[in-house]
Amino acid sequence: MNLNYTAEELAFRDEVRAFLDEKLPADIAAKVKGFRRLSKEDHQRWQKILSEQGWYATHWPEEYGGVNWTPVQKHIWDEESSRYGAPRSVPFGVNMVAPVIIKFGTEEQKQRYLPRIVSGEDWWCQGYSEPGAGSDLASLKTRAVRDGDHYIVNGQKTWTTLGQHANMIFCLVRTNTEVKAQEGISFLLIDMDTPGITVRPIITLDGEHEVNEVFFEDVKVPVENLVGEEDKGWTYAKYLLTYERTGLAGIGISKAALQHLKELATRRIKNGRPLIEDASFSQRIAQVEIDLMAAAISNLRIIASVEGGGMPGAESSMLKVRGTEIRQTINDLARRAIGPYAIPFVEEEMDLDYDGDFLSDENAAPVTPQYFNNRKLSIFGGSNEIQKNIVSKMILGL
Amino acid sequence: MDFRLNEEQQMLQDTVARLVRGEYSFEKRLEYSESELGFSADFWKQLGELGLTAVPFPEELGGFGGSGVEVQSVMTELGRGLCIEPYLQSVVLGGGLISQAGNSEQQEQWLGGIASGEVRAAVGLQEPQSFYNLNDVETRAEKTGDGYTLNGRKAVVIGGHCADVLVVSARTSGDSRDADGISLFLVSSDDEGLERRTYPTIDGSKGCDLFLNNVKLGPDALLGEEGKAADVIEYQTGRAISALCGEAVGAMEVACDLTLEYLKQRKQFGVPIGKFQVLQHRMVDMMSELEQARSMAILAASVADEPQSDERRRILAAAKNVIGRSGQFISEQGIQSHGGIGMTWEYNFAHYAKRLVMINHQLGDDDFHLEHYASLLQAS
Numbered sequence: 127m128n129l130n131y132t133a134e135e136l137a138f139r140d141e142v143r144a145f146l147d148e149k150l151p152a153d154i155a156a157k158v159k160g161f162r163r164l165s166k167e168d169h170q171r172w173q174k175i176l177s178e179q180g181w182y183a184t185h186w187p188e189e190y191g192g193v194n195w196t197p198v199q200k201h202i203w204d205e206e207s208s209r210y211g212a213p214r215s216v217p218f219g220v221n222m223v224a225p226v227i228i229k230f231g232t233e234e235q236k237q238r239y240l241p242r243i244v245s246g247e248d249w250w251c252q253g254y255s256e257p258g259a260g261s262d263l264a265s266l267k268t269r270a271v272r273d274g275d276h277y278i279v280n281g282q283k284t285w286t287t288l289g290q291h292a293n294m295i296f297c298l299v300r301t302n303t304e305v306k307a308q309e310g311i312s313f314l315l316i317d318m319d320t321p322g323i324t325v326r327p328i329i330t331l332d333g334e335h336e337v338n339e340v341f342f343e344d345v346k347v348p349v350e351n352l353v354g355e356e357d358k359g360w361t362y363a364k365y366l367l368t369y370e371r372t373g374l375a376g377i378g379i380s381k382a383a384l385q386h387l388k389e390l391a392t393r394r395i396k397n398g399r400p401l402i403e404d405a406s407f408s409q410r411i412a413q414v415e416i417d418l419m420a421a422a423i424s425n426l427r428i429i430a431s432v433e434g435g436g437m438p439g440a441e442s443s444m445l446k447v448r449g450t451e452i453r454q455t456i457n458d459l460a461r462r463a464i465g466p467y468a469i470p471f472v473e474e475e476m477d478l479d480y481d482g483d484f485l486s487d488e489n490a491a492p493v494t495p496q497y498f499n500n501r502k503l504s505i506f507g508g509s510n511e512i513q514k515n516i517v518s519k520m521i522l523g524l
Numbered sequence: 525m526d527f528r529l530n531e532e533q534q535m536l537q538d539t540v541a542r543l544v545r546g547e548y549s550f551e552k553r554l555e556y557s558e559s560e561l562g563f564s565a566d567f568w569k570q571l572g573e574l575g576l577t578a579v580p581f582p583e584e585l586g587g588f589g590g591s592g593v594e595v596q597s598v599m600t601e602l603g604r605g606l607c608i609e610p611y612l613q614s615v616v617l618g619g620g621l622i623s624q625a626g627n628s629e630q631q632e633q634w635l636g637g638i639a640s641g642e643v644r645a646a647v648g649l650q651e652p653q654s655f656y657n658l659n660d661v662e663t664r665a666e667k668t669g670d671g672y673t674l675n676g677r678k679a680v681v682i683g684g685h686c687a688d689v690l691v692v693s694a695r696t697s698g699d700s701r702d703a704d705g706i707s708l709f710l711v712s713s714d715d716e717g718l719e720r721r722t723y724p725t726i727d728g729s730k731g732c733d734l735f736l737n738n739v740k741l742g743p744d745a746l747l748g749e750e751g752k753a754a755d756v757i758e759y760q761t762g763r764a765i766s767a768l769c770g771e772a773v774g775a776m777e778v779a780c781d782l783t784l785e786y787l788k789q790r791k792q793f794g795v796p797i798g799k800f801q802v803l804q805h806r807m808v809d810m811m812s813e814l815e816q817a818r819s820m821a822i823l824a825a826s827v828a829d830e831p832q833s834d835e836r837r838r839i840l841a842a843a844k845n846v847i848g849r850s851g852q853f854i855s856e857q858g859i860q861s862h863g864g865i866g867m868t869w870e871y872n873f874a875h876y877a878k879r880l881v882m883i884n885h886q887l888g889d890d891d892f893h894l895e896h897y898a899s900l901l902q903a904s
Binding site: 130409411413417420423426427430431441444445448511514515518521522523524 | 525526529593803804811815816895
């Protein structure tokens with residue numbers, strides 16, 4: 127039993143801190159810490175800095191431009207970069223499609239797409255969910271019919287996060303309607319500039335444009351854009367989802383959000399005293415901090431077991447549920463902390479360059495939108511109910 | 525980072541597990557519980573013979589020099605077996621206080637016997653009005669001659685009914701609830717003026733309230749420095765919380781196993797009830813609580829023997845808060861998953877449920893520790 131980092135890991139942490147101290151742009155960190163929106167340019171600027179450092183594709187094999195960090199190094203990076211307010215990498219290229227291409231793609235696909243992900247030339251989005259296929263993803267209906275050297279794609283994808291910025295989309299499409307739902311799905315890489323593709327924004331309850339609908343009308347996709355074998359896409363999709371699930375617990379982000387909450391509660395006044403000294407509010411904060419402490423250790427236990435050669439299994443699904451509930455609780459407390467000022471919806475104060483007077487606290491404006499926005503956490507990446515189904519199947523044998 | 529037990533710790537835990545498997549069937553436990561002693565004298569003797577009651581004591585005092593991790597390994601298996609022997613009271617708390625605060629004569633007099641299991645200790649630290657605040661001490665110790673006279677009442681002393689020696693807190697100065705002015709005394713079971721009202725506990729063991737009526741003690745009965753026991757008590761209670769986390773995790777593991785097994789066996793509407801999603805999700809919630817409790821038990825063990833600090837206080841309060849809540853959750857949801865059978869005396873799940881809920885009433889419940897944690901909350 128040893129809960130400490132090794133000397134090498136501590137040295138790595140120092141290296142990470144030195145890098146973040148030197149290279150993380152202050153304006154971007156301020157946005158992340160204040161829950162303000164990031165532009166496409168912000169993401170790309172930070173990605174370029176990471177790529178130059180060689181720290182963008184952290185878990186790819188070195189031959190494809192990765193650094194192959196150990197699970198502990200990856201964890202240290204997540205913790206420190208959250209603490210500093212570095213943006214999380216948009217995952218669809220580097221963390222989602224890339225592992226699938228590396229494992230199942232052709233040599234040509236690897237040569238073509240991987241370097242473009244590292245350089246930032248390609249911005250990927252995910253074409254999984256459809257209006258009629260959410261938790262029951264395998265019931266998806268978007269059709270791809272082979273026609274000579276092309277597939278002709280027709281259908282609709284939805285909840286496409288940051289699809290408005292993307293030039294590439296990886297899609298699950300139905301290539302066979304004669305077999306069981308899971309056996310007729312293929313994995314296609316599609317250029318968003320292909321004629322017949324339309325992207326429409328979906329505005330979420332917080333007024334944000336984060337997700338989109340993507341329509342496909344007779345879209346011609348070259349057959350060399352098929353990943354792996356035709357009709358085997360479900361296997362690749364599931365492989366990708368295990369990647370998606372790890373890290374969804376967002377322990378590092380919760381730690382940063384808790385810090386933000388405490389600062390907010392220190393500045394807010396109730397009964398003439400800082401809110402953080404209020405008996406009932408301080409206990410609410412204490413309870414979520416305790417739960418986060420337990421989840422953080424659970425996360426480390428998973429990391430240590432993966433480091434020791436194990437596979438993340440049911441525990442990461444349980445932690446996704448727990449971790450997202452904790453993040454939502456922290457957002458809930460932040461909203462409570464600003465009291466009646468949770469009500470005004472002052473969008474201009476959410477911009478970093480806003481130079482007018484603040485209605486209340488300078489960090490108040492994004493708090494309520496953030497709370498509503500993060501209701502998504504328990505829905506995406508496999509809803510928390512689906513996670514519980516996964517655990518039941520994996521370990522309970524029920 | 526490595527969260528596994530090392531080879532020696534694993535061997536230790538396996539030893540306890542084998543012993544518990546051999547001696548602690550559910551039926552036998554009921555017999556032990558209903559006996560006058562309230563537990564198995566024979567099992568206690570075997571714990572002693574195998575050196576298990578010596579685990580936490582320093583080697584020079586006849587112990588094994590074990591840390592919080594070793595103590596937790598023992599307690600986890602005792603928890604799995606739902607064992608009712610007073611390990612926590614005699615070894616971790618009583619022996620621990622003497623080991624921490626006693627002078628060499630006191631250590632020599634008591635620790636060898638406690639480490640071998642031949643002497644049993646218990647602790648009287650709480651009082652009827654004290655709730656879980658161990659600084660709320662109204663029992664008085666008046667200086668008389670070169671010794672002390674004790675008057676007062678100590679509440680819910682688990683294992684106190686059969687203890688040879690009792691470590692009790694009493695106030696030598698200050699007002700009730702002052703940290704300053706609390707002292708510890710060694711009281712023998714046959715000291716004049718000591719009365720015990722003995723009772724069974726809801727979770728199958730035995731305890732008593734102690735009534736101290738002009739109990740006259742010699743100067744050698746003072747354990748540690750006069751008036752300075754609050755820190756000693758707090759520190760040792762921290763170790764006991766870590767130990768109790770181990771017991772709770774062991775009991776929760778079995779409670780989850782039993783529930784899962786039942787979901788597979790019990791059929792209604794023509795199928796095992798585990799086919800119903802609502803019960804599957806409840807089961808996953810129980811396992812998830814267990815995972816959180818395991819994590820906090822590990823963290824508690826890692827600080828149990830560290831020097832006192834706010835960080836140690838925070839972690840131990842957090843751990844006790846988490847195991848209190850998860851233990852109650854698993855108990856309540858487990859009974860609900862079982863339905864009527866979970867309500868019966870003759871089925872073992874109910875006894876795990878009772879023990880888990882009562883663990884929350886030992887050494888402070890989740891509300892108490894939440895309040896404590898909140899008082900130590902760091903702004904940054």
